[in-house]
Amino acid sequence: MAGSASVLSDGSLLSRIDKRLEKLEWVMAFVSGIGAFMLMVLAVVSVTGRNFFNEPLPGYVDWIEMAMPLIAIFGIAYVQRSGGHIRMDILIGQLKGRVLWFFEFMTTFFILVLMILLVWGTWSHFDRSFDFSAPNWSRDSSIDIGLPIWPAKLVVPVAFSVLSLRLVLQLIGYGRALVLGLDRPVAVPLVQSAAEIAAAEAEQI
Amino acid sequence: TEWNVSVWGKRRAFTEHIHKLAELVEEKTGGEFTMNISYGGLSKNRENLDGISIGAFEMAQFCAGYHADKNRAITVLELPFLGVANLDEEVAVSHAVYAHPAVAEEMAQWNAKMVMTSPMPQYNLVGTGDPRDELSEFDGMRVRATGGLGKAFSAVGGVPTSVTSSEAYQAMESGVVDTVAFAQHAHLSFGTINQADWWTANLNPGTVNCPVVVNIDSYDGLSDAHRAAFDESVDEAIDHYLANYGSLLERWDSVLEEKGVQKVMISDDELAKFREVAGKPIHDAWLADMAAQGLPAQELYDLVFSTLEKQRMSN
Amino acid sequence: MTQIEIGLWVTGGMFVLVVLGMRVAFAAALAGMVGLIWLRWDQFGYDPDRFGKALEISVKIAGQVPHGKVSSQALSLIPTFILIGYLAYYAGLTRALFEAAKRWIAWVPGGLAVSTVFATAGFAAVSGASVATAAVFARIAIPEMLKIGYDKRFAAGVVAAGGTLASLIPPSAILVIYAIIVEQDVGKLLLAGFIPGIFSAFIYAALIITMALTLKNFGPPVKGFTWKERFVSLPPALPIVAVVVIIIFFVYNPFGGDAWGTPTEGGAIGAFIVFCMALWRGMRLPELKDALVETAKLSIMIFAIIWGVLIYVRFLGFADLPSAFSDWITSLEYSPMLILVCILLAYAVLGMFMDAIGMLLLTLPVVYPAVMALNGGEFVSAADSTFGMSGPMCAVWFGILVVKMAEFCLITPPIGLNCFVVAGVRPELSVQDVFRGVTPFFVADAITIALLVSFPAIVLWLPSLA
Ligand code: NA
Numbered sequence: 008m009a010g011s012a013s014v015l016s017d018g019s020l021l022s023r024i025d026k027r028l029e030k031l032e033w034v035m036a037f038v039s040g041i042g043a044f045m046l047m048v049l050a051v052v053s054v055t056g057r058n059f060f061n062e063p064l065p066g067y068v069d070w071i072e073m074a075m076p077l078i079a080i081f082g083i084a085y086v087q088r089s090g091g092h093i094r095m096d097i098l099i100g101q102l103k104g105r106v107l108w109f110f111e112f113m114t115t116f117f118i119l120v121l122m123i124l125l126v127w128g129t130w131s132h133f134d135r136s137f138d139f140s141a142p143n144w145s146r147d148s149s150i151d152i153g154l155p156i157w158p159a160k161l162v163v164p165v166a167f168s169v170l171s172l173r174l175v176l177q178l179i180g181y182g183r184a185l186v187l188g189l190d191r192p193v194a195v196p197l198v199q200s201a202a203e204i205a206a207a208e209a210e211q212i
Numbered sequence: 213t214e215w216n217v218s219v220w221g222k223r224r225a226f227t228e229h230i231h232k233l234a235e236l237v238e239e240k241t242g243g244e245f246t247m248n249i250s251y252g253g254l255s256k257n258r259e260n261l262d263g264i265s266i267g268a269f270e271m272a273q274f275c276a277g278y279h280a281d282k283n284r285a286i287t288v289l290e291l292p293f294l295g296v297a298n299l300d301e302e303v304a305v306s307h308a309v310y311a312h313p314a315v316a317e318e319m320a321q322w323n324a325k326m327v328m329t330s331p332m333p334q335y336n337l338v339g340t341g342d343p344r345d346e347l348s349e350f351d352g353m354r355v356r357a358t359g360g361l362g363k364a365f366s367a368v369g370g371v372p373t374s375v376t377s378s379e380a381y382q383a384m385e386s387g388v389v390d391t392v393a394f395a396q397h398a399h400l401s402f403g404t405i406n407q408a409d410w411w412t413a414n415l416n417p418g419t420v421n422c423p424v425v426v427n428i429d430s431y432d433g434l435s436d437a438h439r440a441a442f443d444e445s446v447d448e449a450i451d452h453y454l455a456n457y458g459s460l461l462e463r464w465d466s467v468l469e470e471k472g473v474q475k476v477m478i479s480d481d482e483l484a485k486f487r488e489v490a491g492k493p494i495h496d497a498w499l500a501d502m503a504a505q506g507l508p509a510q511e512l513y514d515l516v517f518s519t520l521e522k523q524r525m526s527n
Numbered sequence: 528m529t530q531i532e533i534g535l536w537v538t539g540g541m542f543v544l545v546v547l548g549m550r551v552a553f554a555a556a557l558a559g560m561v562g563l564i565w566l567r568w569d570q571f572g573y574d575p576d577r578f579g580k581a582l583e584i585s586v587k588i589a590g591q592v593p594h595g596k597v598s599s600q601a602l603s604l605i606p607t608f609i610l611i612g613y614l615a616y617y618a619g620l621t622r623a624l625f626e627a628a629k630r631w632i633a634w635v636p637g638g639l640a641v642s643t644v645f646a647t648a649g650f651a652a653v654s655g656a657s658v659a660t661a662a663v664f665a666r667i668a669i670p671e672m673l674k675i676g677y678d679k680r681f682a683a684g685v686v687a688a689g690g691t692l693a694s695l696i697p698p699s700a701i702l703v704i705y706a707i708i709v710e711q712d713v714g715k716l717l718l719a720g721f722i723p724g725i726f727s728a729f730i731y732a733a734l735i736i737t738m739a740l741t742l743k744n745f746g747p748p749v750k751g752f753t754w755k756e757r758f759v760s761l762p763p764a765l766p767i768v769a770v771v772v773i774i775i776f777f778v779y780n781p782f783g784g785d786a787w788g789t790p791t792e793g794g795a796i797g798a799f800i801v802f803c804m805a806l807w808r809g810m811r812l813p814e815l816k817d818a819l820v821e822t823a824k825l826s827i828m829i830f831a832i833i834w835g836v837l838i839y840v841r842f843l844g845f846a847d848l849p850s851a852f853s854d855w856i857t858s859l860e861y862s863p864m865l866i867l868v869c870i871l872l873a874y875a876v877l878g879m880f881m882d883a884i885g886m887l888l889l890t891l892p893v894v895y896p897a898v899m900a901l902n903g904g905e906f907v908s909a910a911d912s913t914f915g916m917s918g919p920m921c922a923v924w925f926g927i928l929v930v931k932m933a934e935f936c937l938i939t940p941p942i943g944l945n946c947f948v949v950a951g952v953r954p955e956l957s958v959q960d961v962f963r964g965v966t967p968f969f970v971a972d973a974i975t976i977a978l979l980v981s982f983p984a985i986v987l988w989l990p991s992l993a
């Protein structure tokens with residue numbers, strides 16, 4: 008579930024970088040949240056405009072589609088930082104010490120490889136819609152009011168790049184724990200039992 | 213050789229030429245060259261051109277209006293009131309424009325080569341309530357129409373309202389829009405005809421243009437025999453499409469009757485007024501805009517009308 | 528190797544990664560990416576020189592998915608529904624609902640438990656998430672039940688079970704996700720959840736009343752509220768009614784006129800009402816900031832699974848696996864109803880170990896076409912179909928069934944998250960206590976599911992009007 012796992016910190020360089028990156032990640036997640044709020048405002052404007060002034064918002068759907076990547080993807084690194092992406096922890100919840108860090112290291116490494124490939128793929132998706140010499144730099148436009156789409160497409164590789172940075176930090180964190188045999192390493196989300204997750208979930212409400 | 217072909221929705225009149233092409237090619241090559249036609253499994257419809265450029269699949273269909281900036285040159289074919297009267301003319305005009313070097317050059321940027329068009333009849337309106345058969349009644353009308361058509365309706369005071377084609381039925385039912393502009397087959401497959409009280413038989417404001425393209429590398433990589441089989445089959449595939457759509461159009465009147473939809477004829481005076489407001493000015497704006505972007509706009513525009521003329525003389 | 532074999536290997540690999548604890552979203556995306564590369568390289572005859580090309584094409588195909596699939600108007604319902612839930616808390620709607628339910632219905636046997644069930648059903652109308660509903664009511668309802676002598680395990684069970692109603696009664700994030708994955712009308716699915724949700728609530732209530740009448744020393748009814756007290760309790764809970772009415776009217780107008788708009792707009796207007804209410808109740812900028820960041824986190828987590836799974840689905844499209852699976856299912860020589868029941872039971876087992884959204888997203892791309900094929904195809908008419916309903920109606924019916932299944936799994940051991948949440952909120956309760964207390968509700972849920980399977984009309988009546 009999307010509760011926040013605990014991430015420990017100390018005065019080490021790793022931990023300080025973790026804190027610094029977290030600030031950026033929080034801002035990005037907040038922007039996603041504002042996007043969700045704007046979605047609501049946009050609908051209110053559209054419905055009142057249509058029903059009371061016979062003046063529907065031109066390009067309502069276009070604007071929603073432009074905003075969605077910002078809402079749905081931009082803050083992804085913040086969720087990863089707190090271990091918020093869901094997983095099945097029935098096995099990993101039983102593990103301790105070096106075995107646990109080994110599994111965490113491996114799965115995080117796989118995610119990093121995936122994300123680097125996806126930065127490449129999503130950048131190329133953006134790049135095909137972007138043309139420096141075209142009006143509005145646009146080589147792909149929305150269906151109704153012809154908004155250039157490249158800004159929305161650019162959101163994705165940017166978000167994934169920050170996520171990749173976050174994954175590198177977590178790899179270092181797990182790597183340290185694996186080598187040094189640490190019990191409570193800093194800068195990585197610590198595995199919580201289902202009960203702990205539930206407690207954190209309840210805490211938010 | 214097996215080609216993947218990306219289209220969307222479900223099999224309908226709009227995709228019949230692709231099935232026919234696949235069938236003919238397979239037959240002519242003794243089963244050596246086959247096509248696997250996928251409805252939405254390989255790409256989202258608005259990204260088919262991207263898929264071609266990546267090399268994800270070898271052949272695809274797309275519509276110019278989905279993303280004008282990807283295919284500026286062929287948007288000339290979506291201008292309102294070009295005066296295209298039937299599907300044969302639509303094919304002639306489209307293929308003439310597709311053959312223009314400016315179009316080929318723009319498609320080459322996507323690693324794509326034009327194969328054929330998917331000709332569609334004029335996008336007439338269905339609507340609810342009292343028929344709107346005078347221009348003044350278009351004022352304040354919320355109409356689902358995209359691209360050049362949307363511009364045409366807003367020129368007479370209509371309010372183009374964006375809903376996707378799959379939401380069109382619900383938008384009409386819920387009063388988000390009063391009217392929807394589609395070709396006949398789409399009024400059928402998206403169900404807007406079931407919601408309608410009337411249909412404009414002769415408004416004929418224009419249509420959308422949806423070509424079928426191939427990936428250039430894949431096309432060039434075909435053996436000579438396979439490429440010949442492919443090239444030879446295109447005209448036959450289009451003929452099949454036209455015959456099939458023709459029979460759908462023949463059924464159209466009985467569909468209207470069955471659904472209790474009134475056929476609305478708009479007077480010549482009103483049509484002339486509409487053309488005057490929504491035709492010329494929009495054409496001029498398109499010419500200026502595209503010329504400013506370095507396209508041979510006037511040439512493409514003239515090509516449309518000279519081809520129309522030629523097509524009419526030959527009949 | 529055939530495409531199907533590659534498809535099966537990759538799918539197996541994905542489940543191994545998921546079991547090893549890799550985040551579901553990324554496990555699915557990685558499986559899809561590897562599968563795309565494998566397929567393409569297979570096509571190139573495993574020529575080492577062309578591996579780079581296979582990689583490039585596959586990476587670019589996968590790179591289209593996150594932006595392309597997320598940019599959808601229908602999916603914009605998800606953040607909106609999540610936002611409503613967070614705002615509803617600040618609007619004080621939960622306590623108001625419980626208070627009103629108590630004053631109006633607690634006079635029946637087992638009254639406070641019945642009130643809790645209906646209050647959770649009411650809260651479900653502004654909350655899209657079961658777990659949040661259970662957490663909120665564990666705080667409010669359990670202490671009151673304990674005060675008048677309810678068994679603590681039973682009190683906990685009522686709340687854990689009541690929480691599951693949130694995913695059936697609209698708004699429901701999980702129903703929107705289902706609709707998107709299977710490409711069906713979101714509005715129809717949301718409407719379809721309404722009656723089964725209320726129906727579940729009544730079955731729970733019937734169960735509680737039966738227990739109160741047959742067992743000794745079972746929680747006594749609460750009597751003695753005056754009519755004045757009852758009516759006074761209504762206004763604070765009214766925004767819920769407003770939200771329900773608005774969402775329904777934006778999907779379908781029960782009085783036969785035009786609906787007021789699209790579900791997307793309805794959800795957003797509902798959120799706006801709750802937002803105004805929360806402002807009025809004293810929500811200020813810091814609380815709003817929290818609500819927005821929490822909304823973003825939950826939305827992003829759900830969307831990550833959506834685009835991750837859709838990369839895997841894009842690979843399935845190239846590998847043609849779903850059609851192979853549905854060919855296999857339809858070739859089985861068992862009765863279609865038996866196969867359907869087996870599929871539902873498989874969900875019950877899988878749901879014991881997996882999160883509901885992850886489970887549905889991972890399995891539906893393959894299972895859904897098979898179920899549609901069982902019924903006779905996506906475009907089949909009711910008359911020609913196996914289950915006696917048209918293709919789109921079958922999609923709605925199956926959707927409600929699997930969502931009800933997934934909700935059932937929220938209260939079953941070993942992972943039933945609702946039970947953990949309730950135990951987490953109440954210091955006096957252990958997880959075992961909650962699991963024991965919720966056991967009677969398994970019976971209620973089993974009855975509900977059996978009835979929904981046997982009488983599809985319970986699900987389909989409302990959407991068939993729209
Ligand atoms: Na709900």
Ligand code: NA
Nearest residue numbers: 950953954956
């Ligand atoms: Na506890």
